[in-house]
Amino acid sequence: MNRRSTHLLTAGAALAVTALTLSACSGGEGTGDGGGDAAYPSEDITLIVQAAAGGGSDLTSRALANELEPILDTSIVVENRPGASGSTAMQYVADQEPDGYTIGFVPVEIAMLGHQNFDVDPADYDFLGQIMLAPGVLVVPADSPYETLDDFVQAAQSQELSVANSGAGSIWEAAALGLADETGAQLTPVPFDGGAPALAAAVGGQVDAAVAGSGEVSAAVAEDQVRALAIFHSERHPDLPDTPTAAEEGYELEFGGWGGIYAPAGLPDDVRSTLESSIEEAATSDGFVETVTASGALPVYKSSSEFTEFVSSEYERFGQILGNG
Amino acid sequence: MNVISDGLVPLLDVTVVVCLLAGLLVGTFVGLFPGITGSMAVALAAGFTLTLEPVQGLAVLLTIYVGANYGDRIPSILVNTPGTPAAIATTLDGYPMAKQGKAGLALVASSFVTTAGILVSMAVFLVAARPIAQFALEFGPSEMFALVVFGLTVMISISSKSILKGVIAGIVGLAIATVGRDPVTGDERFVFGVNELNSGLPFIAVIIGLFGIAELFDQLVTHREHLVRPISSLGRWWPNRREIRQMGKPFALGSVIGTFVGIVPAAGGDIAGLIGWDRAKRMSKEPEKFGKGSLEGLTAADTSSSATLGGSLTTTMALGIPGDSVMAVMIGSMVIWGLQPGPSLFSNSPDLVITIAAIMIIATLLSLLISLVRMRGMVRLLDLPQHYLWAGILVFCAVGTYTTTNSMYTVWVMLASGVVGLVMKRTGFPAGPVVLGLLLGPLAEANLRRALLIDGPASLVTQPISAVLLVLALVGLATPLVARVRASRRREPRAEEAHVTSGRGR
Numbered sequence: 001m002n003r004r005s006t007h008l009l010t011a012g013a014a015l016a017v018t019a020l021t022l023s024a025c026s027g028g029e030g031t032g033d034g035g036g037d038a039a040y041p042s043e044d045i046t047l048i049v050q051a052a053a054g055g056g057s058d059l060t061s062r063a064l065a066n067e068l069e070p071i072l073d074t075s076i077v078v079e080n081r082p083g084a085s086g087s088t089a090m091q092y093v094a095d096q097e098p099d100g101y102t103i104g105f106v107p108v109e110i111a112m113l114g115h116q117n118f119d120v121d122p123a124d125y126d127f128l129g130q131i132m133l134a135p136g137v138l139v140v141p142a143d144s145p146y147e148t149l150d151d152f153v154q155a156a157q158s159q160e161l162s163v164a165n166s167g168a169g170s171i172w173e174a175a176a177l178g179l180a181d182e183t184g185a186q187l188t189p190v191p192f193d194g195g196a197p198a199l200a201a202a203v204g205g206q207v208d209a210a211v212a213g214s215g216e217v218s219a220a221v222a223e224d225q226v227r228a229l230a231i232f233h234s235e236r237h238p239d240l241p242d243t244p245t246a247a248e249e250g251y252e253l254e255f256g257g258w259g260g261i262y263a264p265a266g267l268p269d270d271v272r273s274t275l276e277s278s279i280e281e282a283a284t285s286d287g288f289v290e291t292v293t294a295s296g297a298l299p300v301y302k303s304s305s306e307f308t309e310f311v312s313s314e315y316e317r318f319g320q321i322l323g324n325g
Numbered sequence: 326m327n328v329i330s331d332g333l334v335p336l337l338d339v340t341v342v343v344c345l346l347a348g349l350l351v352g353t354f355v356g357l358f359p360g361i362t363g364s365m366a367v368a369l370a371a372g373f374t375l376t377l378e379p380v381q382g383l384a385v386l387l388t389i390y391v392g393a394n395y396g397d398r399i400p401s402i403l404v405n406t407p408g409t410p411a412a413i414a415t416t417l418d419g420y421p422m423a424k425q426g427k428a429g430l431a432l433v434a435s436s437f438v439t440t441a442g443i444l445v446s447m448a449v450f451l452v453a454a455r456p457i458a459q460f461a462l463e464f465g466p467s468e469m470f471a472l473v474v475f476g477l478t479v480m481i482s483i484s485s486k487s488i489l490k491g492v493i494a495g496i497v498g499l500a501i502a503t504v505g506r507d508p509v510t511g512d513e514r515f516v517f518g519v520n521e522l523n524s525g526l527p528f529i530a531v532i533i534g535l536f537g538i539a540e541l542f543d544q545l546v547t548h549r550e551h552l553v554r555p556i557s558s559l560g561r562w563w564p565n566r567r568e569i570r571q572m573g574k575p576f577a578l579g580s581v582i583g584t585f586v587g588i589v590p591a592a593g594g595d596i597a598g599l600i601g602w603d604r605a606k607r608m609s610k611e612p613e614k615f616g617k618g619s620l621e622g623l624t625a626a627d628t629s630s631s632a633t634l635g636g637s638l639t640t641t642m643a644l645g646i647p648g649d650s651v652m653a654v655m656i657g658s659m660v661i662w663g664l665q666p667g668p669s670l671f672s673n674s675p676d677l678v679i680t681i682a683a684i685m686i687i688a689t690l691l692s693l694l695i696s697l698v699r700m701r702g703m704v705r706l707l708d709l710p711q712h713y714l715w716a717g718i719l720v721f722c723a724v725g726t727y728t729t730t731n732s733m734y735t736v737w738v739m740l741a742s743g744v745v746g747l748v749m750k751r752t753g754f755p756a757g758p759v760v761l762g763l764l765l766g767p768l769a770e771a772n773l774r775r776a777l778l779i780d781g782p783a784s785l786v787t788q789p790i791s792a793v794l795l796v797l798a799l800v801g802l803a804t805p806l807v808a809r810v811r812a813s814r815r816r817e818p819r820a821e822e823a824h825v826t827s828g829r830g831r
Contacts, residue, residue: 008545014716018723022733054368054654059661062372078372081731084523085506088730091520116511119520162779168511190466190778191509193591193771196653200590200646206465207779219645219665291375294661 040100040271041074047261048079048093048104050086056215056295060132060259061105063291067282072274085109085169087118094124098264100271103128106262108171111314115322116169122311126267128275130260130302130310131283132292134213135233136175137243138163139226141205149230149249152209156185164190164198164210172198172211175232175255178321179211182253202226213257214239215296232256239296258300260307276304332679335380336687344377344384345684349691351385352392353699355409359400359533360725362409363393364650371658379662380680386658387681388688390651391443394594394631395692398435399703402428404718406537410529411594411633413760414602414626416536417483421618429559432703434568434620435627436696438576442628443689445580446587446635450642451682455671458643461588466775467784471794472589473769476596476761478801479603483616483757488809494754498762501526508771509778521734530726530735531763534742535749535756537722541715542747559703564620572624575605579628586629587636593649594630595764601629607804638685642666642678 047065051057058080065076081089086109096102106127113120138149146152155161165172168191180187190207192198195216202210203225210217214231218239221228228243232255236245246253261279263272280301282288289299302310335341348370355366366389374382397408402419415435422431449457464472477495484491504515505525516522564572579601586597605625606615615622637648645667647653656666664670664677671678706714726739746756776784786792 010712010716011541011545011719014720015723018720019733019736022723022727022736052368053365054371054657056657058368059372059657079731082524083730084520087520087523088732117513118523168506168509188778190775191511191771192775193508194653196647196656197591200462200644201465203644203646204462204465215660219660219667222665223645223667223669225645225668291661294663295657296660 040274041072043101044075044077045072045100046077046079046102048081048089048102050081050089050105050107050109052082053080056134056213056257056297057105057107057259059295060292060297063288064105064131064261064279064282067285067288068278071278071281085113085116085118085167087113087120090120093262094264096264098126098266098268100263100267100275103261103263103275106260108256108258108314109169110262111311112169112171112174112318112322114315115319122315124265125262126265126272126304127308127311128261128263128272128304129279129283130258130300130307131279131288132259132297133233133300134215134257134297135231135237136172136211136255136257137214137217137221137231137237137240138179138209138211138229138246139199139202139217139221140209140229141202141207142224142226143205144208144227146209146229147227149244149246149251152229153179153183153185153251156180156183156187160186160188161208162188162190164192164201164207166195166198166212167191167193171255171257172213174318174321175211175253178255179251179253181321182251199226211255213297218296233298237298238293257297258310260302260311272304328675329679331676333683335680336384336683338380340378341381341384344381345388345687345691348385348388349392349688349695352389352394352688353396353692353695355389356393356396356412357399357408358396358725359406359408359537359722360529361728362529362650363390363397363411364654365729366393367651368654371654375658375661379659379664382658382662383681384684386655387684388691390655391634391685391688392692392695394439394443394634395436395696398439398627399432400537400718402431402435403703403707404537405540406533406718406722409594410532410764411598411630413532413536413595413757413764414598414630415623417602417616417626417757418619418622419626420540421616422620422623425618426560427618428703428707429562429700430564430568430620431623432559432700433562433697434564434572435623436693438572438579438624438628439631440689440693441576442580442583442631443634444686446584446632447638447682447685447689448635449584450635450639454639454643454678455668457588458639461590461640461644461646461648463790464589465788466772466779467788467791468794469589469591470769470772470776470785471791471798472586472592473596473765473772475794475798475801476600476765477769478798479599480758480761481802481805482603482606483599483761484755486755487753488806490754491758494749494756495758495762498759499766500762501759502763502766503770508767509774521732525767526763527726527729527735527738528763529729530739531742532760533722533726534739535746535759537718538739538743539746539750539756541719542743543750544711544715546747559700559707562700568620571621574608575601575621575625576628578605578608579625580632583629583632584636587633587638587648588640589636590640590646590648591768592633593637594633597633598626598630599761602626603801607801634685638681642670642681643668645670 049061093104163176173189176189195212198210201207220226230246283301292299355361374385397412400406400408401412401415405420407413419431480495582601583597586592606612640648641652726735
């Protein structure tokens with residue numbers, strides 16, 4: 001055998017082995033039969049996160065996993081499957097065996113993507129509980145002429161105002177659209193690549209306003225880099241005590257970046273109830289509440305049935321806002 | 326003085342020293358591993374460091390950030406594969422240098438200018454963070470668009486052999502950058518029902534494929550006994566006096582450009598490296614050597630991509646706005662620790678600012694030390710039989726790429742890009758412009774669209790910063806073309822010949 005073919009062979013063999021190994025990893029089916037024999041959980045649980053490591057969803061998921069491990073007495077492996085606005089992870093979860101060994105963090109986008117041409121349907125999942133909520137906040141540059149939500153809406157009725165948000169198809173874009181729908185204001189949503197640049201555009205005065213999550217804006221509000229006009233939630237936020245709710249200002253609007261835990265639809269009853277109670281315990285534990293609070297979000301817990309109902313009402317609501325109702 | 330000692334004392338703790346070393350180790354390996362970027366590593370480490378004390382945690386995260394900037398130069402120089410996107414420009418001259426038997430010189434010079442670049446930018450951070458950070462706020466969508474357009478003119482420089490082929494490659498890059506969801510309306514573009522394509526082609530997989538895997542395929546397919554083994558020795562390590570003098574100008578240029586680009590939010594080492602390299606080429610006495618193993622080119626690329634560190638840190642700490650993707654993760658962690666970056670950080674806790682700067686500087690010096698010590702290891706590595714080395718690199722790249730999304734899809738994209746890269750190599754199309762188009766295209770498009778939504782087209786030319794940058798871009802585009810036309814008029818026959826042999830110089 002000449003040298004050249006040796007090289008090709010070695011490289012080819014190495015690549016084939018790697019590809020096979022990685023395929024086995026990515027397949028996820030290799031986790032064993034999972035059902036029946038032993039009491040659930042008898043092996044590691046994988047928690048799928050739809051965003052890359054380091055973001056808010058990832059942090060919340062890891063904090064929850066830390067609390068869930070001792071409760072379920074098993075290891076929780078947090079796996080990031082970012083891409084395509086989170087739909088990659090959602091489709092992956094829907095395709096897994098409903099045996100309780102694959103669960104996932106489910107963001108508000110589950111109620112929106114189906115209306116935006118993504119193949120995502122809430123009916124494909126069992127929703128096990130809501131674990132957090134980051135209400136949306138409308139902020140304007142520090143030197144903006146608008147002092148209240150009403151000022152802003154009034155002004156936007158005679159001229160077009162730009163509102164930055166974290167991305168096309170994001171919850172904060174929908175919030176701006178929803179506000180425009182409700183009030184007849186002329187708002188131009190300007191999508192940025194994430195919440196931080198959207199907020200920066202408001203700080204720098206490049207846009208008339210921005211909508212972002214409570215955790216993203218509270219520091220900038222405290223530093224007087226921006227002024228918060230209203231929070232889209234039923235009550236005021238502890239980090240933003242001076243910011244009125246939209247309802248206080250006369251606009252009954254709520255928008256939040258909520259998150260919960262889901263699994264592929266069709267979990268066995270015993271597995272489902274074990275997961276539900278464990279998630280409730282973890283989501284209301286001191287450690288988890290502390291992490292979520294520190295990140296500026298609210299540790300809002302909803303039980304599986306409340307959450308399921310909430311998701312379907314959000315799904316309908318966004319269908320109307322996003323124009324596919 | 327009190328503030329300085331208050332800031333330094335926490336670093337004397339043994340646990341902090343352990344954290345520094347751990348971060349350094351992780352950072353170096355992360356950089357070395359193509360596909361795994363500094364931001365991924367910092368993000369993953371952030372999950373663990375949340376339970377630590379803030380200073381310990383910062384020691385781990387910041388040293389990973391710094392360390393990755395050294396590790397990633399190694400695969401760029403030795404195997405033409407950028408360890409992280411920040412080292413893309415390193416490949417332009419680093420790999421040709423290695424092929425000429427000057428790998429040792431390239432590695433050592435790269436380590437020193439990377440160190441010096443970070444230190445200069447950290448000096449700027451310490452002296453003038455707050456006033457300079459205000460500049461970042463001036464960068465809205467129109468300014469960002471103009472900066473990116475300016476960056477796109479680099480395309481002309483990196484296609485030195487044939488401008489036509491370079492521009493074609495660049496346009497292909499821009500075209501494939503449009504795959505995915507529209508940045509403003511969210512409509513699908515060229516997705517063809519493949520869900521993964523909704524977020525566009527995975528950038529990291531494509532660069533590893535076009536640069537590294539293509540090179541590897543090329544080696545595998547053409548290997549002949551009589552051909553010179555690509556990189557069999559490191560050669561001498563230290564630059565001589567003449568070379569040190571050569572490095573002066575590109576270094577100065579690189580540190581200014583890098584710090585500036587670092588300050589601009591969302592622009593990092595990848596863009597800075599390319600712009601720095603391009604500017605140095607235009608100002609060099611020997612521009613023709615750029616891309617063929619120029620020490621000046623390597624110096625400019627590595628200085629400017631590393632000087633972004635101090636610039637990013639400035640924007641992040643003084644404004645609370647992330648200067649790059651690593652800093653976005655860093656802010657998240659700091660908030661959980663109860664430390665809020667932003668204007669009041671400097672007035673309320675100046676000691677913490679000193680601590681952060683000290684960690685960065687210590688990490689930089691330690692990284693330099695490690696990168697010199699490990700040179701011996703590099704020698705051993707290159708002594709491996711070539712077929713094991715190549716197979717090893719292929720496996721490394723596949724695993725690294727896989728980790729970016731945890732799915733085989735990115736690995737297939739990497740391999741396919743490798744095949745495309747091989748074909749391009751054989752037909753004389755440079756890979757650099759494709760990557761440039763893919764990197765800058767989405768930024769240009771999204772920012773242009775935002776600027777148009779907010780103010781309409783006028784803002785692009787009425788805003789002073791964007792107007793200046795756009796004029797610079799025009800000048801940048803025109804000068805090499807004019808120069809080339811003039812040169813070809815002067816010596817018609819030789820220019821013809823240069824076109825014919827524009828394939829890969831072997």
